[in-house]
Amino acid sequence: MAYCSECGIEVTTERENCPLCGAKLQSAAPVFDSVFPVEVRPAAVEPLSWFEIRRILFGTLSFIFALGIISVLVVNLTQNGTLNWARYAVVSLAVGWSVLGLGLYLYSRPMALLWRAAGAVTFLLILLDIFYEGVSWSVTLALPIILLVLSLASWLWWLFQVARAHWASAVASILAAIAVLCFGVNFIVDLYTEGSLLPTWSAIVALSLGPPFLFLIYIRYRLSKTVDLPKVFHR
Template sequence: MPYCSRCGVEVDPEIVRCPLCEAPIQQLPLNGGNPWPAKAAPPPLPAPRSTEERIALAKTLTTLGFLIPASIVMSVDWFVSGRLTWSLLVLSCLVAAWLCAILPLVFTRRPYSLIVSLTATAGALEFIIGYLSGNISWVLPGGIPITLLGGVLAGLIVLLARKAKRLGSNLASWILLALT
């Protein structure tokens, strides 16, 4: 039933003017007898994802992104030589790269744990490369100390950055000092 927009009285559907105030009654067109609009309202936007959901999605997509080249490398090496030879080196590098991509998602807000785990990943990769190449003699005297030094310097930069009252050029100078 239509209502008068001026006085609010309910009137019959065929009335053109309000019997009380003589205001014109708005006549709404009927959609084939259906009181609802012919076009449905657009669906509401999906709820924004939480931080945990976004991190889980990033982990999944990163893992899939590294599994595809790993499977290609393994299948090419298997079909060409009948066993896994050179692809083990590529796979170990892919696993290390995957860990370097995943660990910041795991250790959010814990930079020291991240630095320790990335340093351990780099050290393990050095051992794997040495083992697969058949020459592990360079790992302990050269590779591991350089990797540990890089991890310690990264930890010191994080410590200095957290203790600094002003960030800016002094943070860049600490990073450059660690690189020299």
């Protein structure tokens, strides 16, 4: 048997040179000082966790909003020598930052996010009202409307997510919520502007929503108990 002095292969035929590298063959197997190199693969990079992504996004948002606030303050001070219009922009940017930050940390709790975002918006409206002419419309007009919207949204969320209402009841509840919202806004605005509590345009909206509301209630509590609706609509 012959062995290649360079690559170490064993050659069984009668040859003088290695068929692979052309080196001289020898009768004894060669001894190498080091082993053949092994391919080293880089370690797999693990993807970022949601906690890390959220932290990066929050830091980026904070930097962007802080830069905007600083820019507004510098421009206002440079142009006017005092802070006047910049306070509106600063408060709006601060509230926008807080709402987006809440969205990053409360995305899985929609009602908690909704109520906290509404609190931030209410704070914004009150401050804007104070900056303009003192507390006037923010408490008597904006705050009641916001509370009404939040109450109706919370009720609908409970109906859909907790009570798992029938589809007909769910749609009927949405129509009822729209009617209640219209009545509430009508009363709040008229009371603030005219001191009257008589429904005007909200009554027209409620009357127009009445027929589909009653039809959906009929489907839910009468028709669905006597007719197999899924079977009928899948024919």
